[in-house]
Amino acid sequence: MTENFEKDEFSGTQTTGHEWDGIKELDTPMPRWWLWTMYATIIWAIGYWIIMPAWPMVSSFTKGVIGYSSRGSLEQALADASAAHATDRAALVTMELSAVKDDARTYQYALQGGKSAFAVNCSQCHGSGAQGAPGFPNLNDDDWLWGGSVDKIYETVKYGIRSDHDETRLGEMPAFLDDELLTRPEISDVADYVLSLSQSNSDADAVARGKTVFVEECASCHGDKATGLREFGAPNLTDAIWFYGGDKKTIVRTISKGRANVMPAWVDRLDDSTIRQMTLFVHSLGGGE
Amino acid sequence: MSKSAVENVDVSPVNKKENRAMFEKREKIQPKKARGDFRRLKWIIMGATLAVYYMTPWIRWDRGVNAPDQAVLVDLARERFYFFFIEIWPQEVYYITGLLIMAAVALFLVTALFGRAWCGYSCPQTVWTDLFIYVERLIEGDRNARLKLDKAPMSGSKFGKRLLKHSIWIVIGVLTGGAWVFYFADAPTLLKELVTLEAATIAYSSIAVLAAATYVFGGLMREQVCTYMCPWPRLQGAMVGDETLTVTYHGARGEPRGPHKKGTSWEDGGHCIDCNQCVAVCPMGIDIRDGLQMECITCALCIDACNDVMDKVDLPRGLISYDTYTGQFVTDPNKKLKVRLIRPRTIIYGLILALVGAIMLVTMLNRSILDVNVIRDRNPLFVTLSDGSIRNGYTVKILNKTHEARHYKIDIQGLNNAQSWLQVDGPRNHALTVTVPEDALSSVKLFISVPSADVPGKTQDIDVIVTDMESAETETQTTSFKGPDK
Structure with a gap:
């Protein structure tokens, strides 16, 4: 093998000794910067194994010294986001609902939060634009079954209509034919x-x-x-x-x-701040009283 | 007249294309100090450009209350760009595009006229490298002293010189990065914060990155940045023509080159005495006598060096000088330089430049201080109210670009018996007036309801007119009012 090594006369570089159809391969060294970059990444990888979760084991994995996990990081991010809202949320739940409008910052916070809370919790029945559907009232208009002031809307959202909550709003349209009340x-x-x-x-x-x-x-x-x-x-x-x-x-x-559509009581599912946000959002849609 | 003999320098143009081998360590270029008109011009331009760079953030410009008083400021947090009397909002970024186009075309024009004047005199890479070489020369001496120092074994004195040189370079780098951040915040405030270590982390990291870049580019990499990293040298061929003025060696006059014995006739050889002074002063490490080449930044220092030599050997100056491509074949040293500055190429570049400038100026002068956007609700398209009337909702966005709060009135045209109100906060506002704080965008909800008898049908175009109650400036937006099928 070794006798095949030779110096290329043009570049001054040794060949690898490989030859294909008269074409010889030069043994050109790697560029220095490239090598150093590779060494640096190797050192980086070793540090990474020590610090971060890295190697799979039989039933677990190496945890790394700083105890990072992507789930933990998500939980942290959620907690941080929640903490960032803490002041506004606290302000919202301590305020009279009808007075929130006078506090521009809290009101804007409530409308934005209410918009997204509405999209998540209410739009399934009331529609994404709160436009309603037969049996599910349109919340944009000025016609309110149970009242359109913020306090009335708040009560409706909180306890629901014909829901399983004790405080629920209750009204009944009887079945006049089925119950033989009318012909x-x-x-x-x-x-x-x-x-x-x-x-x-x-x-x-x-x-x-x-x-x-x-x-x-x-x-x-x-x-x-x-x-x-x-x-x-x-x-x-x-x-x-x-x-x-x-x-x-x-x-x-x-x-x-008869008719007896149901709206759930949200007080058992959402915190007071979110309910207030949804209330103010619904009230702002144009029909609020 | 007795003149000192010209020193013949042992120097090789290491950055010349043929001398650059692949995979070979770069040979350091130690340019010799040049003296002459172009060197003086370069010092002046260096001073001027550095002054502009360092002083600009400190220029004050009064914009009244509620606005920064810094003449040039990129306010990222508040999304504004201030340039003296110009104030640019993010949606007006095309002004910056326009400025960049003008800068590019101006560069084309200058290149067509004077070759790479930008590279040779005012490019930051050139200016800072020049400054770094100046520092190097102050500490380690001129070319010969530096070469000697390079070869000398490490000693206390060598280490001290090296340490001092690199320290000053790093200080220059830090000052360079330090000046940069002042363009992004109120300069006096930021300076105070920087020294008291209260500035934002991004300020310190920007300074660090730019300091490192300045140190590496100006101190260590130098001509390699121009030769390998910069795209401009590769593009310039498209702008340079036969009539472009560029640093030119008059080969016809200079060749055949060779040593000349004092007192003998010049008849036998060319005027180039092959002293290599032009190579020695070249910061790019090339030989100008090879002709126009990609590596040459036309700094004109070789002109100074050669003129010096020509004076010493009693020949007319200008063996190397600014000349056109055709000029290099002229043998008579006293022949007047003939340049045609106005030619189709420069006229076209000039026209493009004027056109872009005019468009910028016109749009700038007609720039509105009020911007209105009306977005109609699409979900639901319309709402039926208890009394049968139809209501449409709109979001009206009013942008107040002035530095004081303004009052606006909204009018609706195109509907009969329409009842409109704004819902900002608090009760319904039937007067349709909005106050927008200074320098801000306000978004208000506009509701228009029309009695069922007057509903125009499925859709009807309407105009929403916003009037600035102080200046009477108006802005009209056309939108539509939708209702059910009749």
Whole structure:
């Protein structure tokens, strides 16, 4: 082998002794900077093994002297983020809800936090723009079943509607047909009457008949003028907004079968600060009272 | 007239292309001190550029209250760039693009006219290397003394000189980095913080990085930065033409070169006496007599050295001088330099420069101090209210670029019987007035509701007009009002 080594006359470098079809490979040394970089990375790696978790073992791994773990680092980051909010959160929970608006910083904090809390917890039913869906109220408008002031919204978010919480808001739309409280023709008449409150073209006779039934059966919750009653969450039937739908078929179904949609009580799931943030956010959407 | 004999220097142009072998340790260049007009010019330019660099952050410029009074300031925290009367916001970064384009075209123009004048006189690499060599010369002496010191075994005196030299270099490096950070914060405040060790970590680390870069580039790497790292020498060929003025050795006059005996006739040989002074003074380690080459930064020190020699041997100056490519074939030393500065290439560069400058100036003068953005809510597109009216929501962003709080009024055009209000905080604001603090962007929520009878249909263009109540400046944004199908 050794006799194959020779010096290349042009570069002055030794060859490796390898030759392919007359082409000889020069034994050019590595550039110095490259070598030093490699040595440095080797030293770095050794230090890394000692300091950081590195080698897999049979049932565990080498932990490293500073006790770093990616889970621990995540927990730390979450704790740090939470600590960074501590002041604003403390301010928010000690303040009167209706007074938060006067404190620009806390209010902005609440709106931003409420926006993301809403996206995580509320948008599944109310929609990402709080636009609602049949059975799930639109939170942008000025029609509120249980009241649209910050305190009322706060109570609703906290305890829910027909939830399993003791303080829950409770109201019931009976199933007038299923419970044999009204007959089918009566229900049809009441539906005509309810429709007539917001629309002009209706069957006058049916409306007149329906009005009698309404006063007897419905006015106790929806009010004599059918404008609703917030204590029971009974909707205003004279406005342009329909909770489940404003066509006759849907109204008939509502009266016949009753309605009992549920909103969960958030007090058991979220901290007070988050609930307040969501409350203020919902209130800011344009319909807040 | 008795003139001292010209010393013949034993020097080899180590950075000349043919002399640079791969994988070989760099041979240190020890340039000899040159004396003459160009050396003097270089000292002046060095002083001026260093003064500009070090003094600029300390120039004050009154912008009134609520704004920094530093003439040139890159305020990263508040996202502003201040340059005397100019104030640039992040969204106006195209002004900086414009400045960079102008700088590039100006560089092209100068190169087309005078070759690599930028490299030779005002490039920071040249200026700082020159400064470092000056320090080296003060401590270790000129070329010969330095060569001797390099060869000498390590001794107390050699160690002392080396230590002193490197220490001063590092101090210069630290001062260089130290001046840099003043461009990013209020200079007097930062200086106080720096000395009392209260400045931000980023300030110290920036100084450290730049100090290291200055020390390594100016003290240790020098010409290697120009030859290997900088892209400009490789690009310059595209700008340099036959009529570009550049440092030129008049080969036709100088060759055949060779030693000349005092008193003998010049008839037999060229005017170059091969004394190698031009090579000895060259900081780039090349031989200008090889002609125009990539390594040459046209610092013109060889001109000074050669003129000195020509004086000594009683020949006209200018064997090496600024000349055009064609000029080097002229044999008559007294022939006047003929240069055509105005030619298609320089006219085009000049026009581009003027055009970009004019665009910048016009946009700068028409720069608005009010910026309005109206973003309509898209989720939901519209909201039906209890009384059947339709409400649309918008986010209005008003940018106040002045240094005082301004009051704005919003008007809506294009809808009948519209009721609008702003929801900033507190109760609904039906007067549609907003106060935006100085130098800030305010975002307000605008609601417009239209009775069902007046809803224009699925969509209708409307104008949101924002008026500055002090200056009456207005800004109109067109957006749309959406409703259900009729």
